[in-house]
Amino acid sequence: MGNTTVRTAALEQQLVQDAAKAGIAASAATPSIEINDLKLSFGAFEVLKDLNLTVSQGEFLVLLGSSGCGKSTLLNCIAGLLDVSDGQIHIGGRNVTWEEPSERGIGMVFQSYALYPQMTVEGNLSFGLKNARVPKAKIAEKIAAAAKTLQIEPLLKRKPAALSGGQRQRVAIGRALVRDVDVFLFDEPLSNLDAKLRADLRVEIKQLHQTLGNTMIYVTHDQVEAMTLADRIAIMRGGNILQLASPNEIYSRPTCKYVAEFIGSPSMNFFEGTVTDNTFNSAAGSFDLQGYDFAAQTVPGQSAWLGIRPEHIAVGDAAAAEQNRMQAVVELVEPLGSDTLARARAGDQSIWVRMDGQAAIAPGDELALGFSASLANLFDKTSEERL
């Protein structure tokens, strides 16, 4: 537990730094959602552990993690669909910890769309408003506006069963839209759609966020969605937030090995070895670390992981100019069209490399690889924290 509190304090500090970097320091003064020491346990099992999180007005925050990390649980707590065990939730400056979901000023979009099958699209959109006793004329006005934004006007009289997956999810977004709320919560909204539609709707959600300027919290396990949509990403694991930062920061300066491995496909290559001054010694060779921005003090001979992303490894002639070089043999080639992935082997170490899509390469080829220390990442062997 002690470790967690230290980490949260560090997180908050980092949060302030990030906000300043991203140039949203001004809007950070008006937090839209504030979560203080949130705890949730089912019996003896702690799903969320002393979680602190501040989301600024108009921010797009993505909660990212593998299944079971507590990201959906956190979203359900914010929505009020789960009672918290301890801690507070503030939305729009109001303590809503004990309030009903409908009173919290949120709209929610679910993975399975959760449209009421017996009602038409119009009925689905108006259901919440009718319950809130909004006058009829006002309801019609709001539905018309939402339908226009989402281009679902021709579908208003249809039942959900007569809609395609993409149309259903649009209607589900519309249901959140008509509620005129400050905060939108998305629970893996695109996971049930096929790849093409997912990409289309992803763009539309981003567009929607830019138009509306609402605060949005978006839960996903898809790193592409996270990277493309988020202002900030919170990477979660075991009920904790491991890193909360802009997509760029998360990609280039992951604070721990788990985050480094989680983001990026194929994932980062790791070399096991020891750090002494500015040299990293491993079975694959000795690498010069001149130019690496150390985040922590190292002791000579400290065991560590060196991580380098497949796209940061130069190949062939370009490798000769790099700071660190090695020779490897190609084992496997995956052509993707836009680029080609190759798995190479240097001794016992297998290394993924991202190359040009037109690269002529076959298994068995000798490959010269090279990388620069400024793009590498160092993590402590035991704590797996960034060095």
Next chain:
Amino acid sequence: MTDATQTTPQRTAAAMSGPRGPKPRRRITPSNIMLYSILFVASVYYLLPLYVMVVTSLKGMPEIRLGNVFSPPVEVTFEPWVKAWSEACTGINCDGLSRGFFNSVNILIPSVVLSIAIASVNGYALANWKFKGSEVFFTILIFGAFIPYQVMIYPIVILLREMGQGISAVTGTDFRLMGSLWGLVIVHSIFGMPILTLLFRNYFTSLPDELFKAARVDGVGFWGIYFRIMLPMSLPIFVVAIILQVTGIWNDFLFGVIYTKPDTYPMTVQLNNIVNSVQGVKEYNVNMAATLLTGLVPLVIYFVSGKLFVRGIAAGAVKG
């Protein structure tokens, strides 16, 4: 398109002659013969008694005495049906089964409505509004389905008597639950509870949880979600519950004979009294007609709602 056909290599005769298109299926195979003969035997086994009953009920007594059970009636008469419905004697009443029929209807309708109304709300609460101890409560309720009726008979007699006296004392009238239709309605509602609650809980659990969450975000409470979201989606399971209850209550004999009196006997008890009367001639044709009349209600219910019944059972079973 033309390019594509031109570049297609010439097919050899051998490649052309092999199997092509859907695989032909033989109609008459050993397994099919086996299957249909079993089906045939099974249907004969079940339909033959029904045939005998219908045929006998349409014969006059002299024709029955000839002993040709399977032969169709030479002279079709509906006399036995009329007699069974409106003239057959049970004890001192000689107005046939009609009295029992209306008693049964009067028991059936309130019992079915009451038990399904309560059980569906139970099932909904147990599926969606889990409270502390809800699983324990559910287990106890299900356990109730395994308690033999016989051990409950006498306690219920006392319960109904005391409840009736209580109501009489409060209202200042002579109200009796024991021996009245309402007593039986209460008994049927209670005994239907375990199985119906199980049925509804499983069905509501199978509905997507997110629908329930969405409704909560949309600002409806316990009853709002039940009536406006859940009910419109659960027609199939209500049909299943209605069929189970209608057939169960209609066919009930034990509770009917114990908790009512001759004036209020349900149809099944009255049928028994007609068929099992030991005085005079055994009128087989009247007995057959009376039995068919009694069985008609569940039969009609099955035929009318068979499709919905199967759909509802399947819906509850897939994700139980």
